[in-house]
Amino acid sequence: MQVLLINGSPHKYGSTYRALSEVARQLEAESIGSEIFHIGSDPIRDCTGCFGCEETGYCVFDDDPVNTCIDLARKADGLVVGCPVYYAGPTASLCALLDRMFFLKSTAYAYKPAAAVVNCRRGGASAAFDRLNKYFTISNMPVVPSQYWNATHGLNPEEVEQDLEGLQVMRTLARNMAWLLKCIDVARERVPFPEPEPRLRTNFIR
Numbered sequence: 001m002q003v004l005l006i007n008g009s010p011h012k013y014g015s016t017y018r019a020l021s022e023v024a025r026q027l028e029a030e031s032i033g034s035e036i037f038h039i040g041s042d043p044i045r046d047c048t049g050c051f052g053c054e055e056t057g058y059c060v061f062d063d064d065p066v067n068t069c070i071d072l073a074r075k076a077d078g079l080v081v082g083c084p085v086y087y088a089g090p091t092a093s094l095c096a097l098l099d100r101m102f103f104l105k106s107t108a109y110a111y112k113p114a115a116a117v118v119n120c121r122r123g124g125a126s127a128a129f130d131r132l133n134k135y136f137t138i139s140n141m142p143v144v145p146s147q148y149w150n151a152t153h154g155l156n157p158e159e160v161e162q163d164l165e166g167l168q169v170m171r172t173l174a175r176n177m178a179w180l181l182k183c184i185d186v187a188r189e190r191v192p193f194p195e196p197e198p199r200l201r202t203n204f205i206r
């Protein structure tokens with residue numbers, strides 16, 4: 001089993017990476033593989049709402065990591081999205097990536113356990129965390145809990161290293177992710193995934 005960890009920071013080896021590597025290390029201890037994918041620091045454009053992906057399952061813009069993330073998430077059994085907190089939210093680049101990665105494509109991610117991880121110097125972690133969880137809870141993805149909301153604190157990896165409680169929250173998250181993945185795997189034969197109803201769309205037009 002394999003978990004995809006997306007590092008949504010512009011810094012490849014910054015604080016977010018430190019938090020995600022704690023998750024990855026604990027997943028490994030639980031015999032679950034993982035990969036940390038860095039979205040880079042180049043611009044990531046917004047979704048233009050062209051609906052081009054409805055036909056192909058991929059974004060029409062192929063010059064940034066969005067389509068790679070789509071493929072990696074389709075292959076993975078679980079997903080963790082990590083992000084620094086910018087003005088009490090996730091970064092604009094990561095939101096642009098996730099908008100295009102999830103829009104009209106989330107059926108492929110259904111029933112894959114998911115979690116958000118945020119890092120901030122001081123405040124806004126829980127607002128950013130809530131925003132990221134919205135992608136999972138609209139996509140039938142079971143959200144993996146921990147012993148606290150998944151945040152580490154620090155301006156840089158050295159400061160995160162001192163956030164012993166935050167790092168413990170990351171390890172608990174990884175243990176819970178491993179447990180849920182193993183439960184789903186064992187149940188696969190006997191408890192099929194729920195059959196969805198035909199989709200209703202009520203656009204409040206009377």
Ligand SMILES: Cc1cc2nc3c(=O)[nH]c(=O)nc-3n(C[C@H](O)[C@H](O)[C@H](O)COP(=O)(O)O)c2cc1C
Nearest residue numbers: 009014015016084085086087088119120121122123
């Ligand atoms: C534009 C910007 C906005 C930020 N806003 C916040 C904030 O609202 N709250 C906070 O505690 N830290 C804030 N920070 C600090 C970052 O959250 C912190 O440096 C970051 O988590 C480092 O993660 P990284 O090394 O993975 O990029 C901000 C940093 C930048 C560059």
